[in-house]
Amino acid sequence: MSFAYTRNGLEQRDARLQRLFEIMPGACSWSILAGMAALGLFAPQAAAAVVIAFNLYWLLRLAHSTLFLLLSYAILRAEHRADWPARLASLKTGIAPRENAWSRWLFRGRRRAAARGAFQPLDPDTVRHVVIIPIANEGSDVVEPSLRSLSAQTFDRARMIVVLALEARAPESVRAEIEALAERMRADLPDLHVVLHPDGLPGEARVKGANASFAARHAAALLRARGIPLDRVTASCFDADTKAPPTYFDSLTYYFCIEPRRTRASFQPIPVYHNNIWAVPGFARVLEVGSSFFQLIEATNPDTLVTFSSHSMSFQALDEVGYWPMDMISDDSAIFWKSYLHYEGDYRVVPMYTTVSMDVVAERDWARTMRGLYKQKRRWAWGVENFPLIMRGFLRTRRIPLRERAAHTIKLIEALLAWTTWGFMLTIFNWLPVLAAGREFSQTVMYYTAPRISALVFNLAGIALITTIVLSQLLLPPPPTRRPFLRRARHAFEWLFVPVITLLFSSIPALDAQTRLMLGKHLEFWVAGKSGEKK
Amino acid sequence: MSALRRFFFYLFLLVYLVAAPVAILYAFGYMWAPGSERGLVRSGLVALNTTPDDAQVFLGASRYTRRTPTLLRDLLPGEYSIRLARPGFEDLTVTARIEPDRATVLDRLLLLPTARSPRPILDETWTGFFAHAGGRYLLLQRGAAHFLYDTRKPDEPPRDISRLFTGIPDELAWSARDPDELFVRIGTRVHRLDLEDGAIYPDVTPPARRIAMAHKRLYIADEEGRPMRVARDGTTEPPGARIPPDFFAYGARAPIPNDAETRWLYADGNRLGALDREEMENGDWTWTNRVLYAHAEKISGAQWAHDDSHILFSDGSTLWLLALERGGGGPPRAVCRIGSRGVFHLDERSGRVWLLDSEGRLNYLALVPPRALLPLARAREEAP
Numbered sequence: 001m002s003f004a005y006t007r008n009g010l011e012q013r014d015a016r017l018q019r020l021f022e023i024m025p026g027a028c029s030w031s032i033l034a035g036m037a038a039l040g041l042f043a044p045q046a047a048a049a050v051v052i053a054f055n056l057y058w059l060l061r062l063a064h065s066t067l068f069l070l071l072s073y074a075i076l077r078a079e080h081r082a083d084w085p086a087r088l089a090s091l092k093t094g095i096a097p098r099e100n101a102w103s104r105w106l107f108r109g110r111r112r113a114a115a116r117g118a119f120q121p122l123d124p125d126t127v128r129h130v131v132i133i134p135i136a137n138e139g140s141d142v143v144e145p146s147l148r149s150l151s152a153q154t155f156d157r158a159r160m161i162v163v164l165a166l167e168a169r170a171p172e173s174v175r176a177e178i179e180a181l182a183e184r185m186r187a188d189l190p191d192l193h194v195v196l197h198p199d200g201l202p203g204e205a206r207v208k209g210a211n212a213s214f215a216a217r218h219a220a221a222l223l224r225a226r227g228i229p230l231d232r233v234t235a236s237c238f239d240a241d242t243k244a245p246p247t248y249f250d251s252l253t254y255y256f257c258i259e260p261r262r263t264r265a266s267f268q269p270i271p272v273y274h275n276n277i278w279a280v281p282g283f284a285r286v287l288e289v290g291s292s293f294f295q296l297i298e299a300t301n302p303d304t305l306v307t308f309s310s311h312s313m314s315f316q317a318l319d320e321v322g323y324w325p326m327d328m329i330s331d332d333s334a335i336f337w338k339s340y341l342h343y344e345g346d347y348r349v350v351p352m353y354t355t356v357s358m359d360v361v362a363e364r365d366w367a368r369t370m371r372g373l374y375k376q377k378r379r380w381a382w383g384v385e386n387f388p389l390i391m392r393g394f395l396r397t398r399r400i401p402l403r404e405r406a407a408h409t410i411k412l413i414e415a416l417l418a419w420t421t422w423g424f425m426l427t428i429f430n431w432l433p434v435l436a437a438g439r440e441f442s443q444t445v446m447y448y449t450a451p452r453i454s455a456l457v458f459n460l461a462g463i464a465l466i467t468t469i470v471l472s473q474l475l476l477p478p479p480p481t482r483r484p485f486l487r488r489a490r491h492a493f494e495w496l497f498v499p500v501i502t503l504l505f506s507s508i509p510a511l512d513a514q515t516r517l518m519l520g521k522h523l524e525f526w527v528a529g530k531s532g533e534k535k
Numbered sequence: 536m537s538a539l540r541r542f543f544f545y546l547f548l549l550v551y552l553v554a555a556p557v558a559i560l561y562a563f564g565y566m567w568a569p570g571s572e573r574g575l576v577r578s579g580l581v582a583l584n585t586t587p588d589d590a591q592v593f594l595g596a597s598r599y600t601r602r603t604p605t606l607l608r609d610l611l612p613g614e615y616s617i618r619l620a621r622p623g624f625e626d627l628t629v630t631a632r633i634e635p636d637r638a639t640v641l642d643r644l645l646l647l648p649t650a651r652s653p654r655p656i657l658d659e660t661w662t663g664f665f666a667h668a669g670g671r672y673l674l675l676q677r678g679a680a681h682f683l684y685d686t687r688k689p690d691e692p693p694r695d696i697s698r699l700f701t702g703i704p705d706e707l708a709w710s711a712r713d714p715d716e717l718f719v720r721i722g723t724r725v726h727r728l729d730l731e732d733g734a735i736y737p738d739v740t741p742p743a744r745r746i747a748m749a750h751k752r753l754y755i756a757d758e759e760g761r762p763m764r765v766a767r768d769g770t771t772e773p774p775g776a777r778i779p780p781d782f783f784a785y786g787a788r789a790p791i792p793n794d795a796e797t798r799w800l801y802a803d804g805n806r807l808g809a810l811d812r813e814e815m816e817n818g819d820w821t822w823t824n825r826v827l828y829a830h831a832e833k834i835s836g837a838q839w840a841h842d843d844s845h846i847l848f849s850d851g852s853t854l855w856l857l858a859l860e861r862g863g864g865g866p867p868r869a870v871c872r873i874g875s876r877g878v879f880h881l882d883e884r885s886g887r888v889w890l891l892d893s894e895g896r897l898n899y900l901a902l903v904p905p906r907a908l909l910p911l912a913r914a915r916e917e918a919p
Contacts, residue, residue: 049559056555060547067543071536300536445564445580445636448606453558 003393005325005338007385014392019520021388026518028413029420029511036425040432044441047433048450054425055457065297066464072296072353073471076270078102079353084250085154088124091257110258122257127159128228129249130219130315131236134165134211138240140177142359145275146242147181151188155249161191161222165215169199169206193218209324209331212237216315216323223315231263233315237324237331241359242310243275251354252312259350266313266336266349268305270295274357278479278487281366282494283501284373288360289472290498299351304411307336307349310356317347329523330383337386341393345400370504377505381513382523384416420514423507427499430454469495564636566609577635581607581617584642586841587904590621604642617641624648629863643844643861645903651871653890653898656689660895663878668711668748670882673889675897679703683730684897686889699728699735711751720746723758740765747789749839754790756783762790762799779810779822793843800846802834807848807857828857828867835877841903847888849877854890871900 004010007018039047078100086097087107096107114121131150135143143164150162166178175196182194195218197211204210216235223233234256238244248269256262273288280288298305307313309332318324321342324331340347361372390412394405433441434451441447469492479487516523560575568576583592584604592599594607594617603619610633618628624646631639663676675682675693681700682693702721710716715731723742726735740746741763743755753765760783764772774780777796786803793800799810799822806829810822827846837848844862848855852875855867872892873879879890886903 045563049562052558052562053555056551056558060551064543064547068540071539301540303537443638443640445578445638446562448580448582448638449562449564449608453562 026514044433149243205327210326213323230316236312305349378509381510419510423503579633593618666880708748802837
């Protein structure tokens with residue numbers, strides 16, 4: 001479908017639709033919050049009934065999420081021990097690698113699925129990878145660990161093209177550092193390029209997508225010049241601080257080879273924030289472990305999975321859809337939706353049960369870290385900018401089945417509203433009817449029963465919290481301290497503050513982002529402070 | 536995986552569609568009644584809290600295993616007799632009327648100790664006393680002589696401060712904020728005495744026929760008999776939303792409002808009454824007179840007690856406790872014997888009642904437990 005995935009240069013009808021859908025998420029969120037506040041103050045019985053309905057819904061969602069978090073974590077653990085080079089070899093030999101029972105079961109399942117589709121896996125030896133690392137202000141202290149993780153790959157590095165997409169507007173010192181770093185790293189990464197992205201090109205905003213697209217075009221030209229077919233190439237757009245595990249590109253190659261419609265797919269690893277996870281304040285640790293858990297849960301739902309943060313995709317698809325949007329901040333999710341609309345629904349995200357590790361926002365002190373985290377979460381929440389474009393695209397196309405469009409729309413709206421309202425519902429509106437109760441309400445059965453039901457719900461939710469605490473202890477790397485037990489115990493305690501953390505660093509930034517979009521105040525790109533390799 | 540997700544999605548959806556309406560209906564008081572009233576009925580509940588807590592609860596013949604504070608839920612509409620029992624205290628039986636979807640709140644039930652003989656604390660005899668609202672000091676009177684007594688130092692004799700009084704005061708009111716500050720009415724003039732430095736500040740209020748201190752606020756009745764509240768700077772708030780204009784017309788001797796100033800207590804010879812402020816639909820208010828007890832012989836003093844849920848009053852030679860709505864209602868309960876002058880004061884903080892016995896000696900009685908700084912008791916509940 002020919003659909004301009006942009007909010008700029010629209011015709012009048014499209015511009016009106018765009019504006020309408022820009023207003024919708026913020027207006028819905030504010031309506032819910034204002035409605036709950038008004039109900040709590042003026043119709044507390046009704047507010048308490050809504051709170052009960054919400055609490056039960058939240059509890060069941062939590063139970064559902066916890067169930068699939070456990071399942072997803074089990075798969076991640078099993079796949080963590082996978083012998084990826086052996087698996088790649090098995091694609092040619094057809095003999096299952098000697099792995100644990102779980103991995104063998106997964107492997108056979110994939111083979112059966114491939115056989116059902118009369119599909120032959122791609123020869124892994126023909127696959128190449130392009131890795132694009134956009135750099136705005138990050139110095140070599142941030143980028144070098146990322147490159148070192150690439151140089152440590154078990155995959156043949158001669159078949160990897162690494163492009164450092166450097167902004168021309170970056171300070172001279174940063175540019176010099178990156179050039180020097182590239183020079184040093186070429187011994188390990190022979191196909192390493194530094195592409196300088198000129199500032200202020202027409203049709204571009206100062207966003208990461210513009211820089212990454214410029215670099216990807218450079219890589220495409222390189223591939224074409226070398227006669228490498230694009231359908232055998234993946235493109236990985238990694239944040240500057242992304243550290244890939246040594247077998248990442250082996251596993252990507254494997255997933256790419258066994259995916260029947262590999263040129264219509266993105267490949268999403270599980271993002272973790274382990275680079276400096278023990279060097280940041282507790283609230284930041286809880287928040288980022290929570291983000292990883294969210295992606296683990298999402299990985300179990302490939303039907304509506306959307307790309308997030310560092311991920312990989314078919315280079316051919318990237319080329320055909322016209323690369324990343326060059327006027328949007330949320331390039332990671334935008335490229336999925338752009339591809340999905342371009343191919344009119346014939347595009348999907350394949351979950352990869354392997355991790356990529358990044359930095360948690362870390363500044364000099366707590367206050368700055370809080371501010372930095374808030375801005376980062378607001379930038380994530382700015383992914384709402386995709387909503388009006390997706391809705392316009394859904395209205396335009398008829399080839400995506402209505403059921404599929406409805407499923408995506410419902411999930412998007414639910415996610416956007418949950419993001420802004422759940423924190424308020426759990427920390428404020430749960431108690432507002434009782435706290436603001438007048439004499440009339442305080443003499444009703446509801447006044448005494450609603451808190452009792454809420455208490456029961458929160459006690460049951462405690463099971464999910466305990467599961468989360470246990471999993472977070474299993475997921476996190478060992479603390480770099482002489483008393484790791486105490487550190488882990490402290491981390492377990494930090495989870496008790498999750499309602500407040502959710503409100504401050506999830507609901508409020510999301511509401512901020514949706515309100516800005518509603519009012520037409522678009523966000524400027526903000527580069528998160530990254531600490532490099534803190535231990 | 537998708538199939539598994541779908542299965543759990545529909546399973547959880549089903550659970551939600553069943554559980555949410557059931558929970559909401561339950562929260563609104565609906566329940567499935569067995570027996571002859573079989574069907575969906577709307578129930579009510581009783582919130583019970585006693586002072587002291589931990590009392591056993593009997594609903595009719597059923598005994599609850601948990602103790603107060605508690606909620607009695609799922610009660611069909613009607614009247615229930617509830618008995619509360621705690622060792623060392625007299626049983627208390629209250630009647631709770633249950634209405635659909637209504638919570639009957641009886642959260643100020645006061646259990647009287649079985650042993651409640653006042654204990655004399657000083658050998659001297661007195662004609663009267665005034666208590667500081669902070670509970671620590673008593674101003675004891677013997678004729679024209681006045682003595683300051685520190686209850687925290689029971690072994691120290693009362694200090695004679697008569698020199699501060701130029702004449703025999705008609706009325707005294709002790710500032711609740713500052714124990715050194717005493718308001719004295721002589722005729723229609725109201726002066727403030729500083730007990731610390733002995734200074735007298737004359738005419739700190741407009742001319743007054745009555746003065747009284749209640750809930751840290753000074754009230755007067757002006758020369759026309761209108762009740763007024765006096766601010767610290769001497770300005771007055773006339774009758775209106777918080778002060779009933781014709782309060783003294785009911786025979787009240789002193790203004791005794793509750794803390795919220797929504798109920799003004801008066802004692803008129805043989806009856807106790809109250810003026811209740813009632814909001815009207817248009818936002819205005821009206822004051823309604825309610826006789827609370829009309830069978831007294833001669834009431835000589837009355838005081839709000841237990842967070843305005845009870846009234847403590849002296850009638851003849853007995854001190855009585857009358858429970859209002861949240862205190863469970865019912866006829867007044869005799870607390871103890873008291874001197875014929877009916878001089879007493881309940882200090883809510885310490886829980887002690889100070890009184891003069893028939894010989895004029897100062898006594899005290901521990902009526903309620905000392906007030907905790909933080910309310911630690913929380914509602915517990917159970918089914919019968």
